[in-house]
Amino acid sequence: MHLRYGLILLLLFCFSLTAHSQTRDYWQQRVEYEMEIEMNAPDNQFTGTQKLTYHNNSPDTLRRVFYHLYFNAFQPGSMMDKRSRTIEDPDSRVRDRIYHLSEDQIGYHRIRSMNQDGESVDYRVDGTIMEVELDEPILPGASTVFQMEFESQVPLQIRRSGWKNREGVEFSMTQWYPKISEYDHEGWHPNPYVGREFHGVFGSFDVKIKIDSSYVMGATGNLQNPQQIGHGYQDPGTAVNRPGSDKLTWHWKADNVHDFAWGADPDFTHTTAQVPGGPMLHFFYQTDPVAANVSSGSRQDSLKAYWERLPEFTVKSFQFMNKHFGKYPYEKFSVIQGGDGGMEYPMATLITGNRSERSLVGVTVHELVHMWYHTVLANNESRFPWMDEGFTTYASALVTEHLYGERDFPHSGAYGSYYRIVEDGEEEALDTHADHFVTNRAYGVASYSKGAVFLNQLRYVIGPEAFDRGMKRYFETWKFKHPTGRDFLRVMEKESGMVLDWYYEYFIETTKTIDYGIETVVGKGDSTFVTLKREDLMPMPIDVLVEYSDGSKQQFYIPLRIMRGEKPNETPGIERAVLPDWPWVYPSYTFGIPEAPESISRITIDPTGRMADVNRENNVFEMEEATRVFETK
Ligand SMILES: [Zn+2]
Secondary structure: OHHHHHHHHHHHHHHHHHHHHHHHOOOOOEEEEEEEEEEEHHHOEEEEEEEEEEEOOOOOOEEEEEEEOHHHHOOOOOHHHHHHHHOOOOOOOOOOOOOOOOOOOOOEEEEEEEEEOOEEOEEEEEOOEEEEEEEEEEOOOOEEEEEEEEEEEOOEOOOOOEEOOOOOOOEEEOOOOOEEOOEEOOEEOOOOOOOOOOOOOOEEEEEEEEEEOOOEEEEOOEEOOHHHHOOOOOOOOOOOOOOOOOEEEEEEEEEEEOOOOEEEEOOEEEEEEEOOOOOEEEEEEEOOOOOOOOOOHHHHHHHHHHHHHHHHHHHHHHHHHHHHHOOOOOOEEEEEEOOOOEEEEOOEEEEOOOOOHHHHHHHHHHHHHOHHHHHHEOOOOOOOHHHHHHHHHHHHHHHHHHHHOOOOOOOHHHHHHHHHHHHHOOOOOOOOOHHHOOOHHHHHHHHHHHHHHHHHHHHHHHOHHHHHHHHHHHHHHHOOEOOOHHHHHHHHHHHHOOOOHHHHHHHOOOOOOEOEEEEEEEEEOOEEEEEEEEOOOOOOOEEEEEEEOOOOEEEEEEOEHHHOOOOOOOOOOOOEEEOOOEOOOOOEEEEEEOOOHHHEEEEEEOOOOOOOEOOOHHHEEEHHHHHHHHHHO
16 A cells, blocks of 8 residues: 555656656757749739648647648738727738738638648638648657648738839748748747737748749749759859740758748849858849839939948848857848838848938848847747847847947937837837737837847846857857747856846836936045935846046946846956945945045946936936035025
């Protein structure tokens, strides 16, 4: 009896140990897509076949799978349409445009057959999501092959994908094929497409696209038949050997990517530039003013000049990113005019092109930085939109600073928009699923601006050396994977030797804000006592700068006790005193300066402005003014 009881306990113990280690082990699914598409360009339609080999590397048995059919969003009454017509601040590119699409302007995917390992399977389509009930479950560690035939209509370009964007680009082909949903440690992610973010499975793509031979195409991946295609892909100085047909089949392959995009237009100019030691860059843009929908000839001439100078900026940007954030791992990158703004895809971006030079460079920089924070470090963009948009905003500011020379504070835009939304009381936590923010503005500020502030402020918390090393370590540790916010944080904890859970919890998971102020400054003999007050909820380590009347300066640093560490002195030219830790539960903190008050001119909390202190008015204490106030009382 006792023995049996003991055995059961032992078995239970073993089981819980196994379960525990499984949840801690990282795994990810893998896919191999083989697709063949034939475009009917005049009708904006195509037929296609897809063979998808799916590897279940999870510890779970899968009994159903989900696909995204993004084009179905472009139909009146779709969730994207309804969302756009009911949200208080709709995207100006969408508004009610989906609602007014005619039959030949809507988008769709119609699935004609679906097989698993050669046997037909049942499926159901609800808007942009297709659910497939499997007859044969996919066991942990097993693979299966899905085969699908489909007929699709490309929607009139409204959001990201479509035919005839406003600049006259014929095909912006993004989110354009039935794409299997990601299954990860948080389960399936069959998010209906309402216009926001993505999460895809890493793997390989082998894509053949047959289209009228007049079209010039840019795409994810490497072209397998450049000598047959030509259009600027052939080896320089060699003859193109085209098959005698009015259509060409473009054969693309890409590995270690989680999506595949392309763009095509008969009027594209195609240029290239080599990044030394890095990828070959390809640029596709329109120079025909009629096709590009540009009214004045001189405007078109300057646009052409901007596009001709763009490669130089792009090369420099890649060099900067390779040096500071990890090496771009693919051989190629394409900048394709198309879409409705700028959108990142593996090894490619679609951007609009009728812009000022600065704006053209700006959007290209933003999208190419996404190759690090989206393509290679493929966080679930819906769950953690700040990890791709915020990180990209942060690094783009540094790239732009590098391209155009020093600025005082490259992240001032991000801090500014964060402060404004806090003041307006419309902030929503970063940890909100991208689809579920109440307003587009709250999504935008959280993801882009506060996400960038999160990084720059973390650099303040742990010091620039540990932070910069950490960004590279994050890249090396998590490349070609799906890091979560906590995974990033762990890298930074390891690199800095500090405990940072509090930082993540306050800044990512809540909208609690930072406000420190100088409450009192009291002289006593040859000493001055300064009392600081935490006026808001979020605790932080504090830099204080004391400026003396003789022009000299001294730094005081107050570590936060729960972070269990101190950053090194960031400006060794100015002497720094490390004060005792501030335990966060204490609302105020007093420290002494071994100088009489008369010798002090100014005391400043956070003199570099990197702490996102929402009320900076109480951060500076001018001794002279304060003394005068005291005397008049
Ligand atoms: Zn972005």
